[in-house]
Amino acid sequence: MSPVVSDTPAARAERLAVARAAYADVPLYDPKRAPVDLDLTDNTNLWGVPPTAERVLREVPVPVITRYPSLYAADLKAELAAWLGVTPDMLVTGAGSDDVLDSAMRAFGDPGDGVAASVPTFAMVPIFARMNGLAYTGVNETEAHALDVEGLLTSGARILYVCTPNNPTGCVTPLATLRALATRHPGVLIIDEAYAEFAGVSAVSLVREFERVLVVRTMSKAFGLAGLRIGYAIGQPALVTEVEKSRGPYKLTSLAERMAVAAVRDDRAWVEEHVALAVSLRERLADALRARGFVPLPSGANFVCVPVPQCVAVGQAMRARGVAVRPFPDLPHIGDALRFSVGPWPLLERCLAAFDAAVAEVLPDRVTPTAAGGAA
Numbered sequence: 308m309s310p311v312v313s314d315t316p317a318a319r320a321e322r323l324a325v326a327r328a329a330y331a332d333v334p335l336y337d338p339k340r341a342p343v344d345l346d347l348t349d350n351t352n353l354w355g356v357p358p359t360a361e362r363v364l365r366e367v368p369v370p371v372i373t374r375y376p377s378l379y380a381a382d383l384k385a386e387l388a389a390w391l392g393v394t395p396d397m398l399v400t401g402a403g404s405d406d407v408l409d410s411a412m413r414a415f416g417d418p419g420d421g422v423a424a425s426v427p428t429f430a431m432v433p434i435f436a437r438m439n440g441l442a443y444t445g446v447n448e449t450e451a452h453a454l455d456v457e458g459l460l461t462s463g464a465r466i467l468y469v470c471t472p473n474n475p476t477g478c479v480t481p482l483a484t485l486r487a488l489a490t491r492h493p494g495v496l497i498i499d500e501a502y503a504e505f506a507g508v509s510a511v512s513l514v515r516e517f518e519r520v521l522v523v524r525t526m527s528k529a530f531g532l533a534g535l536r537i538g539y540a541i542g543q544p545a546l547v548t549e550v551e552k553s554r555g556p557y558k559l560t561s562l563a564e565r566m567a568v569a570a571v572r573d574d575r576a577w578v579e580e581h582v583a584l585a586v587s588l589r590e591r592l593a594d595a596l597r598a599r600g601f602v603p604l605p606s607g608a609n610f611v612c613v614p615v616p617q618c619v620a621v622g623q624a625m626r627a628r629g630v631a632v633r634p635f636p637d638l639p640h641i642g643d644a645l646r647f648s649v650g651p652w653p654l655l656e657r658c659l660a661a662f663d664a665a666v667a668e669v670l671p672d673r674v675t676p677t678a679a680g681g682a683a
């Protein structure tokens with residue numbers, strides 16, 4: 308008998324023993340995104356790229372690519388500042404808001420410090436915490452999908468992370484709750500507003516009141532530029548300077564910065580129009596799910612989260628029919644749930660047809676309240 312040598316990536320890494328200890332059990336991010344006909348898993352803009360940004364893509368002079376990009380994306384900061392009504396020194400950009408969040412954790416936490424967040428929330432947060440040697444604490448949300456403010460505050464974490472509208476639930480945290488957290492938390496409060504455009508409310512005003520509030524946003528969702536990797540954050544100058552140091556220079560490519568500048572300057576009407584469309588189709592999708600006897604959570608984002616038993620099996624049965632949605636098994640107070648990204652109605656109709664067939668297959672005994680579109 309030969310000795311059994313474990314050949315998992317973690318076991319191999321352990322034998323190699325060159326990486327920092329905090330990385331030992333950090334997995335590679337794998338949201339199981341195998342190619343599928345209709346992908347409604349990542350909440351990107353299914354209407355495409357805004358028109359002015361697309362024109363820049365076609366017309367950018369090739370020599371732009373041979374030189375380094377700007378150090379800290381000054382042109383984009385100027386454009387964002389004019390739009391958001393802040394000054395450019397209150398902005399920091401990054402290669403996606405993922406990069407901004409990662410840089411912020413590195414900037415504001417010494418190894419061993421804590422990061423606390425409500426559960427469920429954005430899946431990357433515990434990963435970024437661990438990658439930066441920080442201890443992550445998840446604090447279950449309340450039954451009403453609100454933040455457990457006392458639980459977050461008593462966690463003792465140096466960094467608090469709040470996502471609003473929250474991914475994956477879609478629920479919005481009221482500004483008064485965020486203000487209460489910012490008032491009472493002695494450390495940094497990071498507010499992730501990846502979906503703020505769809506909620507029509509923003510916490511950007513809080514950065515004027517509080518020196519330790521960082522509002523993080525992205526051009527990957529409403530602005531339709533996920534493939535370019537453009538994120539940014541707003542905070543007081545002293546705070547964003549620390550994130551800028553941690554992020555380092557040259558993070559945005561020349562092409563990304565040019566397209567982002569064009570989009571913020573000239574495509575806002577396109578963005579607003581498609582945000583309004585996404586919001587109305589989100590409600591139509593929620594109605595369609597309710598008509599089938601499901602109870603979607605209230606969403607302020609461009610997706611709908613709906614409790615569905617055996618969500619992994621239902622998701623797989625949908626995938627077998629060419630449609631991917633994201634399953635979230637065993638969420639606190641929610642149980643199993645599916646998250647559907649919102650896009651043009653014909654796509655959502657296809658998605659609902661796959662959902663009906665999957666529910667009929669996986670949950671054959673489920674009682675549906677109406678015949679129309681049901682699992683019969």
Ligand SMILES: *Cc1c(COP(=O)(O)O)cnc(C)c1O
Nearest residue numbers: 403404405429474501525527538
């Ligand atoms: C999509 C998403 C992001 C990441 O956006 P990028 O800018 O593409 O890195 C950040 N936070 C939340 C909550 C998201 O859903």
